[in-house]
Amino acid sequence: MDLIETSAMQTKFSHPALPSKLLPAGKEYYINGHGLLVNFHPETLKLNNNYNTEILAFSSIIRCNEHIQPALNCLIFELPENPIDGIDIAWDEQKTYPGVRYENAVSQNVEFYRSHQDEVAILSFPPHQLSIGSDTLYDSQSFKLQANLWFADSGTHCGIHNEHSFIEIHTQILGVGRMQTFQSEDKNSLCEDLIMAPGITTSKAFCYINNYQYIYPYHQYYADTPCVWLALEYHPI
Template identity: 45%
Template sequence: MNVITAEKLNFDSELVGAMVLRDADAFPITERTTVVNLAQTDAYVGTTQLSPLPPLSSTVLVSGTVSGELLLALTVADEVGQEQRARALGWLDFYGADGPVLLKSQQDTVGTVTIDRRAVLHQPVLPSNPERFTVKANLWFSPAGTDCGIHNLHPFIEVHTQVTGLGRMQKFDDKRHDALYEDQLLSPGTTNPIPFCIDVDGEFTYPWHQYRADTDCIWLALEYHAI
């Protein structure tokens, strides 16, 4: 099942290279790359000794190979002028002129995976119920010190991978910054470890949460939509 070519996503650019690998078998890594495992089976990364990359997790590879069912590979040549370059690429100014700077790339549909939502969300599995989900992805940018907006509604499972800079995913008891109760710190190549939502009668229920940029940041949002 060798991957001969890698498919570039529609937000691939000189700012962040983005490509998807499908059924990859020892795909070579030749530059510093953030690899995200989008599937619900282990991927494998390394050189002489391979190690597993669990589902919905990521790592930074400098060389070696990667194998897996569905993978996203992100590369960054440099981090100079990220906001200006993102605007030049036409990234959406999510809040417009009156809100915080939050720029969004195009979104692309990466593929489909089979998952058990209760297993992924670490809820009791009674019984196992595999479903097909469509995986969508896009990039975001915010400058240092930006609170990107407390919210609690998503009709999908969401996780975030840090691409550049330092940021955090935060949870709140209600829609107030002083109601913060959990701070998950993210450095380049890391993904928040477990999706924030739970399944309640087939609906994804989220706490109040937001992304915060500690430095100028680019991060990846992954959405899993039930088919």
């Protein structure tokens, strides 16, 4: 697809097979084909199209073949014709991370990858707005939003972990995968299995906030097909 625009800024993680841009607020664009729009703001985003479409806070949507004039800046990904199939993507100077694949109960060490990271915005909101729970209602605080893409091949377990110094949510861009939570580091202790298709965002982080600390359960990403997903990291300032 082609995105016709006037002043959009290409992201650092844009790829020839998956172009992505940061659209400025108030500018008119025409999406020719499928465009995955990500609202990373703590408030609803109005697209000002013919259907008065709105994207909820910390959410995303796929729109096709239309003029938009977003009221807030947002990310857009130009999707291929069949985004659910997923594709293998490699970025220049990508970072490599250890993953595991299981075949007939036998584990095999594999790798998955991270793109360049981009600083997208500075935002202010009460942190409990983005978490599944908190010990109290917090005042607004400032966050630096950093974003990057990940790629994993089909069948890859991307590492069970439970520590972050930031609040993190994810958007599925290509392929079908899962965000999973566990009772421990054992993959057999699975307790939540959230299936992710293109256009889906986990609009609440898995973490619980206690005295400004982000307490995460054990969790990981799993790729059913070749997958590309977006990580939105809200770092407190």
